[in-house]
Amino acid sequence: IKRFMHISDCTVQPPFWYSKVDPLATHIQTISKSICMPSSNISVDEIIVRFSGRSTHTVRIKNxxxxxxxxxxxxxxxxxxxxxxxxxxxxxxxxxxxxxxLSKVGNEVYHLVSQLP
Structure with missing residues (x-):
């Protein structure tokens, strides 16, 4: 049971809101960048991961x-x-x-494109 138990200090704020999934996300991006070599036809896609709980970081886009x-x-x-x-x-x-x-989304797209080789 101790192997799966995790206790975190609730008085210490993490540096960013997605810090718990950041190690996994960083690993996925590192592997993806080593395997995939993008061509000249790339696209920026918007992914919505379904979540209906309480969070100030979720977005709501009708239709x-x-x-x-x-x-x-x-x-x-x-x-x-x-x-x-x-x-x-x-x-x-x-x-x-x-x-x-540049707008907020424009800055984020610029950040993504600047990572290209």
């Missing part, structure tokens, strides 16, 4: 197949995801550089 959940922007090519970034409606990502004259 979508998944209207409510966590929003992830991904850089894709030929059915493969090269890189992705978690987004929040209330908090900016710490690693995303804020470029003047």
């Amino acid at each position: 979508k197949p998944t209207p409510e959940g966590y929003k992830i922007l991904s850089l894709c090519d030929a059915g493969y995801t090269y890189s992705f970034i978690f987004t929040s409606r209330i908090q900016n990502q710490p690693e995303v550089q804020q470029v003047p004259d």
Whole structure:
């Protein structure tokens, strides 16, 4: 039982809201970048991960197949995801550089595209 038990200090705030899944997400992106070599025809895709609980980071977009959940922007090519970034409606990502004259989504797309080889 001790092997599966995890106790976290609730008085210490994590540096970003997705910090519990960040090790897995970083590993997936590292493997994806080593396997996939994107061509010149790439796309930025919006992924909504269904979540209907209480969270200030979820988005709600009506008339979508998944209207409510966590929003992830991904850089894709030929059915493969090269890189992705978690987004929040209330908090900016710490690693995303804020470029003047670009919107929040524009900065996130710029961050994804700047990771291309």
